[in-house]
Amino acid sequence: MVDLDLAQAVRAGDRLALARTLSHVENNTAEGRSALSSLFAHTGHAHLVGITGASGTGKSSLVNQLARYYRHPGEGELPLRVAVVAVDPTSPFTGGAILGDRIRMRDLAGDPGVFIRSMATRGSLGGIASTTAAVVQVLDAAKFDIILIETVGAGQSEVEIAHLAHITLVVEAPGLGDDIQAIKAGILEIADVLVVNKADLPGVENTERALRGSLDLAHPLPQRIMHHGQLETVSGQDDTAEALEPIWVPPIVRTVAIDGTGIPELVDAISAHRLHLDATGGWVMRERWRLKTELDALLTNELVEGFRSRLPAGAYEDTLEDMLGRRISPFQALEKLVKMVT
Amino acid sequence: MSERKIRVLIAKPGLDGHDRGAKVVARALRDAGMEVIYTGLRQTPEMIAEAALQEDVDAVGLSILSGAHMALVPRVLELLKANGQEHVKVFLGGIVPDEDVPVLLGLGVIGIYGPGTLSNTYVNEIRKAVITAGT
Numbered sequence: 001m002v003d004l005d006l007a008q009a010v011r012a013g014d015r016l017a018l019a020r021t022l023s024h025v026e027n028n029t030a031e032g033r034s035a036l037s038s039l040f041a042h043t044g045h046a047h048l049v050g051i052t053g054a055s056g057t058g059k060s061s062l063v064n065q066l067a068r069y070y071r072h073p074g075e076g077e078l079p080l081r082v083a084v085v086a087v088d089p090t091s092p093f094t095g096g097a098i099l100g101d102r103i104r105m106r107d108l109a110g111d112p113g114v115f116i117r118s119m120a121t122r123g124s125l126g127g128i129a130s131t132t133a134a135v136v137q138v139l140d141a142a143k144f145d146i147i148l149i150e151t152v153g154a155g156q157s158e159v160e161i162a163h164l165a166h167i168t169l170v171v172e173a174p175g176l177g178d179d180i181q182a183i184k185a186g187i188l189e190i191a192d193v194l195v196v197n198k199a200d201l202p203g204v205e206n207t208e209r210a211l212r213g214s215l216d217l218a219h220p221l222p223q224r225i226m227h228h229g230q231l232e233t234v235s236g237q238d239d240t241a242e243a244l245e246p247i248w249v250p251p252i253v254r255t256v257a258i259d260g261t262g263i264p265e266l267v268d269a270i271s272a273h274r275l276h277l278d279a280t281g282g283w284v285m286r287e288r289w290r291l292k293t294e295l296d297a298l299l300t301n302e303l304v305e306g307f308r309s310r311l312p313a314g315a316y317e318d319t320l321e322d323m324l325g326r327r328i329s330p331f332q333a334l335e336k337l338v339k340m341v342t
Numbered sequence: 343m344s345e346r347k348i349r350v351l352i353a354k355p356g357l358d359g360h361d362r363g364a365k366v367v368a369r370a371l372r373d374a375g376m377e378v379i380y381t382g383l384r385q386t387p388e389m390i391a392e393a394a395l396q397e398d399v400d401a402v403g404l405s406i407l408s409g410a411h412m413a414l415v416p417r418v419l420e421l422l423k424a425n426g427q428e429h430v431k432v433f434l435g436g437i438v439p440d441e442d443v444p445v446l447l448g449l450g451v452i453g454i455y456g457p458g459t460l461s462n463t464y465v466n467e468i469r470k471a472v473i474t475a476g477t
Contacts, residue, residue, distance in 0.1 A: 019397070
């Protein structure tokens with residue numbers, strides 16, 4: 001009953017209820033699960049924009065400028081309600097975290113059409129937290145039109161944001177590495193838009209040239225475009241749908257986030273991508289993909305927990321000891337544990 | 343797999359620009375396993391209360407070296423209450439003259455940690471205050 005009220009309050013725009021619900025969801029409590037179940041039917045409307053890139057490239061400042069723009073758009077456009085989810089890393093040693101993304105977002109203070117929430121990764125390694133998807137769902141149900149999701153400072157393999165967002169902006173800055181960095185697998189492959197921030201710094205030409213070169217090589221075939229480095233994991237049905245999709249070649253946009261240079265162009269690129277998704281069915285495809293990712297994660301977690309709870313007491317620890325003593329191999333350990341339960 | 347983390351907002355209200363102390367405290371709380379939202383310099387009480395609400399924090403730490411604590415602290419407490427967050431624990435760092443200490447504690451501030459306070463002291467007191475309130 002209380003939970004239903006919480007969900008209702010979130011729908012009604014109660015900011016305290018929203019903040020509490022986000023905590024419940026983040027802590028994976030019974031209240032959080034219950035609120036999510038009531039809210040889920042109201043999700044699927046918000047435009048989810050992922051922002052990723054290395055530490056210090058200016059992601060938070062860009063988010064600040066994007067949010068400002070959406071709140072105060074050009075003539076003839078309505079301001080959008082903007083939520084920001086900013087993720088920073090949890091210390092693997094202490095479990096603590098410093099969440100410092102708000103420092104760059106002070107321009108957004110005092111605007112009731114903006115809601116900023118900082119999250120720690122709490123052990124997840126993919127650049128966002130395991131509960132970020134659920135947090136985003138709550139904000140979606142709370143009627144935010146656009147949700148900007150900022151990942152941790154990401155290097156090469158933090159690509160989970162591409163499963164969550166409708167569009168992924170990869171932020172680069174001059175002077176971060178030579179052109180071999182641009183042809184490695186990973187983060188560049190998930191870019192729907194490449195942002196070269198700090199474009200007032202020397203070296204911006206080189207950075208843009210290296211990125212452009214890598215894009216030309218990375219997108220020779222239509223079916224590679226929308227896969228975002230996940231070619232091997234999608235099912236046959238999705239393959240067919242995706243192969244029909246016309247090519248979206250990620251544009252490169254130069255910005256200077258501290259003074260807002262290039263922000264209208266970046267917003268245009270985001271809008272163009274949105275139109276592309278709508279026209280090609282990519283929006284629905286990404287929805288399916290995201291929900292599949294979420295269901296798979298929940299299933300895996302549930303099955304592992306369920307399996308562990310059915311193991312005889314001490315069996316897991318004993319098996320681990322056997323491995324440690326090199327008496328059995330990891331595969332033999334696996335067989336042994338599975339046999340105990342089945 | 344439910345996990346309860348203590349979330350703390352560290353903010354510097356007012357106009358002084360010395361945030362070294364605030365950063366040291368933020369770091370110590372992080373090392374104690376808390377999630378610390380650091381907002382940076384020159385925050386108004388309104389900005390602090392709004393951030394505390396959005397982040398659903400358990401505690402707010404204010405670092406004030408400007409001498410304006412008797413104006414800023416009551417305002418933050420008032421706004422937290424107005425937002426329905428009277429359960430949020432407020433503590434102070436910085437420079438607070440001895441005669442103001444009992445007044446601020448009387449208003450509901452849980453601790454005032456001036457220069458030289460050991461990190462163990464405030465870490466333990468903040469944790470205790472939050473956990474007691476949560477039960």
